[in-house]
Amino acid sequence: MGPWRSDRGTVTAELALALPAVVLVLAVVLVTASAGAARLRCEDAARAAARVASTGVSDDAVHGAALEVMGRPVEVTVRRDPPWVVVDVVTVMPGGWFTGGALGLSATATALLEPSVGGHHHGWSP
Incomplete structure (x- = not known):
């Protein structure tokens, strides 16, 4: 028996101890990346x-546009205050077991109403 025999199994034991930590870090990274991507989709x-909404279509059409971009169920709130329209989008994405459940996402965007819709751009210019 050479000197190598005394360390036999050490690598396996170290791997068995380190593997759960590696899996946990990987899970955290994947959920964080997924949440970041979902946040960007929510803003889009x-x-x-x-x-x-700035074109004067119905709230259902506005909801449809948000749903198409988000790709998951969304709640959409439209506030029209000429010459502006404000849209809030809220959705939920599943989280990991370490997040305590689902993660809520929200984003708000504002657009200038088109002049043909009543967005009389009183003195406003881009």
Whole structure:
């Protein structure tokens, strides 16, 4: 028996101890990345919905635009205060067991109403 025999199994034991920590870190990274991507989609959905709302369409069409961009169920609130329209988009994404449940996401976007819709741009210019 050489000197190598005394360390036999040490690597396996170290791997068995370290593997749960590696899996936990990986899970945290994946949930964080997924939440970040969902947050960006939520902001995109709010912007798209605000742009659609600025054309004077119905709230159902605005909701449809947000749903199309978000790709998951959303709650959409439209506030029209000429010459502006404000759209709030709220959704929920599943979290990991370490997040304590689902993660809520929200975003708000504002757009200038199109002049043909009543957005009389009184003295406002881009």
